[in-house]
Amino acid sequence: MVQTHYILDARLDLANTFWSLYYYCHHGNETVQRNSADTSTFSILVSLTFYPSSSSMSPPPPPPLPPAAAPAYTAPLPSVKRMSRSGGPSSRYAASNNEAQLVSPLSEYPIKRQRITQSPLSIHHDDDQQTSIQPQTTFTMQPFTHSSISMSDETGMVQVSGGSSIMALQWKSGKLGCSYYTQEYRELHVMDDVIERSPADFATQLIQEANPRIILLEYNADDILSLVQSIDGEIQVEKLQGKDFGYEHGRYSLISWFAQINDDNEAASDNTTRHHVYCEDPYDGRKRKTNLQLQCMINLDSVVSIGCAGALLTYIDKLQDYTNRPIGNAVDPHDLALRPVSLRSFSSKQYMHVSNIARRVLGIFEKDVHPNTHQKRNKESLSLFGLLNHTVTPIGQHLLQSWIQRPTLDLNVLEYRHTAISYFSTNDTVVLVKELRGHLKHIKNIPRMVSMIRENRATVHDWQQLLQFAYYSMRIQSSLSSMNPTKELQVTEKIKSAMGTDKLRRVGSAINDMIDFEQSRYEGRVVVKENVDEHLDKLRETYDNLEPVLLQVAQDISQRMPPELAATCNVVYFPQLGYFVAVTREYEQMFEYNLGLPPDFRLQFTTDANAYFKNDRTNELDESLGDNHGMIIDREIELVQYLTEELSTYFSDLLAMADACAELDCLLSMAHAARIHEYVRPEMTEENKIEIHQGRHPIQEMCVDVFIANDAYLVGGCGKASSDVSTTHIENSATTTQHHNENEAASIALLTGANYSGKSVYLRQVALLVYMAHVGSFVPASSAVIGLTDKIFTCVQTIETVSKLVSAFALDLQNLSQAARDATGRSLVIIDEFGNGTDAADGAGLLCATLEHFLSKGEQCPKVLAITHFHELLAHNIIPPTEHRIKLLTMEILSQSCTVQSSSSHSKQQADEVVFLYRVVPGSRACNSYGAWCASIAGIPAPIVQRALELSNLIDNNKQIRPIYSKERQAKLDAIEDIALKLLESQVTNDTLETIRQWVKDLDQIL
Structure with a gap:
């Protein structure tokens, strides 16, 4: 058995492929690579095993090499690059038959070929030296791996192990x-x-x-x-x-x-x-x-x-x-x-997953048009970022935006941020915080400045800002050193360890001793101070004494010129151009005919006022003095480059110090927001629960005079926390006293109530407090215990847009689909009146089925807070009232009957007067949404509201709905009805016959 590894080009035709296999089947373990000129061609390692019919039989002579195939073997090129740690392609060379062969990195390509019982291709040699190719088993694919690849001698297959992606x-x-x-x-x-x-x-x-x-x-x-x-x-x-x-x-x-x-x-x-x-x-x-x-x-x-x-x-x-x-x-x-x-x-x-739609729903970021028409950037409107953003540095603002964009799930990070905010938000640190914020105001975008200096593109403003950064960083370190030693914070340790005072002083001294900022602003470039470089001082001395030298040369030249020209003769110096004799153009005709000019005068160029010449004396000045101003600039550039190289060893420390200052700015910003808005520190825990006492909506409370706080309590999974539920949080109310007990440890809270009663605000309030706690901020509540929440899903009424070819209900379905599919036991799902965009029965069915789906997930049931007007879910017990994992809540209101005057008539009618208390209380209100009352508040005309009340009562009582007619038509109908009743009640006799005839005549007249 002979095993050969081939890397076959995908573009080889079938004939060349078979020829390659035939030609190299008897050459032992070799690696052959066929490549085309197309560098995008993929190559792959194929393990083949050949079984000759007789080991003693000599191999047949190879057929002649196809002409088109020959160049492909002389200059093999790897078709896939493997990047090594140094950034270059990683390849290996193996010596075989005194010839260097390039082994493609694709030998480590994460694909495993395995011969199960026979080789993928078996080539058998018959007795007549004919070769037959018989297909056997197919290739099998194994997972991609991360670790190294080894070759087994016994099995003849590539073995791989590790991860795969x-x-x-x-x-x-x-x-x-x-x-x-x-x-x-x-x-x-x-x-x-x-x-x-x-x-x-x-x-x-x-x-x-x-x-x-x-x-x-x-x-x-x-x-x-x-x-x-x-x-x-x-x-x-x-x-x-x-x-x-x-x-x-x-x-x-x-x-x-x-x-x-x-x-x-x-x-x-x-x-x-x-x-x-x-x-x-x-x-x-x-x-x-x-x-x-x-x-x-x-x-x-x-x-x-x-x-x-x-x-x-x-x-x-x-x-x-x-x-x-x-x-x-x-x-x-x-x-x-x-x-x-x-x-x-x-x-x-590492971070909480919140979609962009959820961020818009919760009001995390909100851009608004800047009132200044000359400002191209938008300003932050009323949003969570706008409430927490009191940063005074650009790097701090960007870092805070990053924190709010990606809430963290690291308890250590959250503990660190909460501890720092807790310290800086106390009354004892008001003076310290004011001092620190005053120093931070002078710190600009240091990473950009360091990048400009490193690339030799820094302006004098960049150097000055870096100098200020070094100075005020030392001031910040000095201010933090006055803190109570028992209140040592992680951020203070970062600032002290990022860059020592000695290094900051050396950076500041190097810049201050080198650059003349006042002269630099005057000249619009970086100017080096005097007494820094001896050669530069000599060049400047020559440049400063240039005026008397040029005056003397001008006097010498004017003696050789006619008196009328000598009076206007000057010798001037142009940087990069050199020295020239300047003569007024008043005698331009003399220039044209060369009258009165010395013979060595050569016209160079003219302006509206003067003509400029070169002569032997100006050439001597060019050689002796040279381009003095250019040499000064070149020398200053060299010195600034030297300063950059000297400071390059501190760049990493400067960036670390800038990051620490940005972090301090963020913490001071959130501490300032916590102080002025009376936020409290949340208790972060690994328990899967949300327990909020007297929570407030951070954005909504900025828009009203009085905000009614509410409690919230949810437990993920099967609906009971791992520890005892707190019973100390009590909501004082005129109508109810709300206790948290073990029976209320539900995973799903179903909230009902009248329109305008504050349901949607409460829904977003809970999600926002959870979001703020994971940012590391304090929260608007009396107290809060927030378990780690990996995802927040929102299914609320979204704004339709023509950019998406879907309806509002389809958008709601998309959000609900993502929540149903991706929510875990540590997720929070808020649903606001889902199903209003479709048939009531379909909407109620979808909502109920979704809640049942969440409950069926057991320990993976998310924390769900849902609002609905589908009262039939409760009235018909579609949702089991005994289900302990579902908690029914409602918005408390006060309602009393009152007599109101109709605006369309002088009649008096009975109506309900509603007072919204905006309190969340246990129970359900499955009777009235007070939509008509809300319509009257919204300014809907009284006749429309009254008619709506009538139709609502008729529908609720299953009575016939009668249309509305005009007064004249209604009078006719009443008269017809009266005559009809009389006819039905009367008996036809000789005494009543005449009366009946009169009624018929009256009816005929009415019709």
Whole structure:
């Protein structure tokens, strides 16, 4: 048995392939690589085992080499690059038969070929020296791996072990996108775009969590490439073209792939319920259906991540096409299936997952048009970021935005932030905080300045800002040293350890001793101070004494000129041009005919006022003095470059100090917000519960004079906390006293109540307090215990947009679908009147089925807070009232009957006067939503409101609804009805006959 490894080019024709196998089947263990000129061609290692019919038989002579194939073996080129730690391609050379052969890195390609009983191709030699190729078993695909690859001598197959995934990363326009594929489960994971000023931290976190074997990047993604190379472990980097990462390409690839997956699933299942979107063009209907399904699973508005998914599918398709390339009938495409069969959204395990739609619903960020028309940037409107943002530095503002954009799930980080805010928000630190914020105001965008200085593009303003940073950093360290030693904080340790006072003083002294800032602002460039460099001082001395020298030369030259020209003669110096004799153009005719000018005068150029000449004396000045001003600038550039090199050893310390100052600015900002808004420190715990006492909506309370606080208590999973439920939180109310006890430990809270009663505010309030706690901020409440929450899902009434070809109800369904599919036991789901956009029965059924789905997940049941007006869920016991994991809540109101005057008539009518108390109390209110009363508050005309009340009462009592007529028509109908009743009641006799005739005449007149 002879084993040979071949790397076959995907573009080889079948004849050349068979010829290669035939020619090299008797040459022992060799590695042959066929490549074409196309560098994008994929190559792959194929393990083949050949069984000669007789070991003693000599091999037949090889056939002649095809002419077209010869060049392919003389200059092999690797078709796939493997990036080593140094950034270059990693290849190995092996000596065989006194000839260096290039072994492609694809020998480590994460695909395992295994011979089960026989080789994929068996070549048998018959007695007549004829060769027959017989297909045997097919290739088997094993998971991608992360560790090394070894070759087994006994089995003759590539053995692999470790993790398995391919990841695509892209950082574009300040957004980081990611998608990865796991072959073990054949799943494609797509992330929502993340706003990142620098991709370093978040991309590193994603790589560590996904543990990819291969990372796909754009050709110009040098920043991410350097990041990948700095990570320990072997990661193969594949670079694709930029068009492969395009959004439209990615969206089209996803739709095409997902449609094919749906077709395969429907074809494989006979009892699958199929839903179709009918259009004039069948393909358009299929595409629209697929698009709707995708929007329910991932965020198609994540432009960068969708592009990454498209690049990943493209890469997998190329690999699939190559590995499925049949050689005769030897390869079964189904055994080499690489394409993913399922799709999931994902987020980093270190941060809370909140979609962009959820952020808009909760009011995390809200941009508004700046009132100053000359400002191109928008200003932050009333939002959570606007409430917490009291930063005084640009780097602090950006860091706070990053914190709020990505709430953390690290308890240590949250504890650190809460402890710092707790210290800086006390009354004892008011003076210290004011002093620190005063120092921080002078710190600008230090990372940008360091980058400009490192690239030799810094202006005098950049150098001055760096000098101020060094000075005020020392002031900050001095202020923090006056803190109570028992209150040592982690942020103070960061500031003290980031860069010592001695280093800051050396940086500041070096800049201050080198640069003359006043003269630099005057000249518009970086000017070096005097007495710094002896050679520079001599050049400046020569330049300063240049005027008398030029005056003397001008006098000497004027003696050789006519008197009328001598009076206007000057010698001038132009930097980079040299020295010239300047004569006024008043005697221009003398210049043209060379009258009165010395013979060595040569006209160089003219202006509107003067003509400029060169002569022997100016040439002597050029040689003796030279371009003095240019030499001064060149020397100053050299000295500034020397200063940059001297400070380069401190750049990393300066950046660390800037990060520490930005972190201090964020903590002081949130401490200031906690002090002025009376926020409290939440207790963060690993218990899966939310316990809020007297919570307030942070944004809504800024818009009203008095805000009514409410409690909230939810427990994830099976509905009971692992520890005793707190019974100390009591809500003082005129009508109810609310205690938390073990019976109230529910996973789902179903809230009902009248319109305008504050249900939606309460819903968002709970989610916002959980969000703020995970940012590290204090929360608006009397007390709060917040368990770690990995995701927040919102299913609220969304604003329709023409950019999406779906209805408002379809958007609600997409949000609910994501929550039902991705919510875990530690997630929070808020549902606001789901089902209002469709038939009442369908909406109620969908809501009830969704709640039952959450309950069926057991320990993975999320914490759900839902609002509904479907009172039939409670009235008909569709939701079991004995279910301890569902808690019924309602909004408390006061209602009393009163007499109101109709605006359309002088009649008096009975109505209900409603007072909203905005309190959440246990129980359910399944009787009245007071929609008519809310309509009257909204300014709906009284006749419309009164008619609405009448129709509502008729419907509730199952009575016939009568239309409304005009007064004249109603009078006729009343008269007809009166006559009809009289006719029915009277008996026809001789005495009543005349009366009946009169009634008939009256009826005829009315009709």
